[in-house]
Amino acid sequence: MKQVLFIHSAGPQGEREGSTGLLRYLEDELGSGFQVIAPKMPNPEDPQYATWKVKLKEEIAALDDGAVLVGHSIGGSALFKFLSEEELGKSFAKVITIAAPFWGINSDWELENFTLAENFVSRSSLLPDVVLFHSIGDDIVPFNHMGKYMENIPNATVRQLTGSDHVFQDGLEELVEEIRKV
Numbered sequence: 712m713k714q715v716l717f718i719h720s721a722g723p724q725g726e727r728e729g730s731t732g733l734l735r736y737l738e739d740e741l742g743s744g745f746q747v748i749a750p751k752m753p754n755p756e757d758p759q760y761a762t763w764k765v766k767l768k769e770e771i772a773a774l775d776d777g778a779v780l781v782g783h784s785i786g787g788s789a790l791f792k793f794l795s796e797e798e799l800g801k802s803f804a805k806v807i808t809i810a811a812p813f814w815g816i817n818s819d820w821e822l823e824n825f826t827l828a829e830n831f832v833s834r835s836s837l838l839p840d841v842v843l844f845h846s847i848g849d850d851i852v853p854f855n856h857m858g859k860y861m862e863n864i865p866n867a868t869v870r871q872l873t874g875s876d877h878v879f880q881d882g883l884e885e886l887v888e889e890i891r892k893v
Contacts, residue, residue: 713804713893714778714844715741716770717749718786720878723756727880730754730783736882737781741890748774759783760792763869767793771801779890780806784852784877787811788825790861794838795831802839804893809844809886810854810877813859820856831863841867842889848875 717737738747750770753762767789772782776838778804784791787808794806814826825893845857854871861869870885879886 712744712746713771713773715745715747715757715890716774716778716780717747718767718780718790719749719752719755720781720784720786721755724751724755729878730786731810732878732880733882733886736879736886737890740882740884740887745890751789752789754785758789758825760789763789771799772799776802777804777893779804779841781809781886781890783809783879784842785825791831795828797892798814800808803852805840805842805889806838807842807844807886808860809879809888810846810849810852811856811860813845813856816856816859838864842870843867843884844870844872844883846872846874846876849877850875851877855858872892880891 717734719734723840726730734749741747748770750766780790788811790806796832812820814820814822843857843860845854847854857869861867
């Protein structure tokens, strides 16, 4: 069984909030061949990287080699920050982000504790297959954030999505297809 670690977005995570719809869709569509692990991240309405890092370290340590890491919105930012700073001793099949903000892109997007390490560009070559999903008209995290990730992870596969969705409460078929390629 292939493992998928799903790190949710910031904000409320109740029914039809945050990443809950996207997560349910993934679980339903991937089926029994995949184990979707979706930990509740600490204090999602006021996320702090220090506490998310502890949870990420715990969850990633429990994964088998070859797992897929998926981060939605700030969950993607948290995964990239963690991968940019930590020595893992693990190999991953794929790292996928959906609508991830690039912290420090401008003064409106300053969240210092989630900002990538300065050596991220050089360390990004150590990452496995990276796939970046982002809606061209995203009304929460503008599409130019994708451009900053493209500069920092030049080998990433970029999946530009039409429309303005950020939350994907009704799912994302392209994400399921990407995970199934593993």
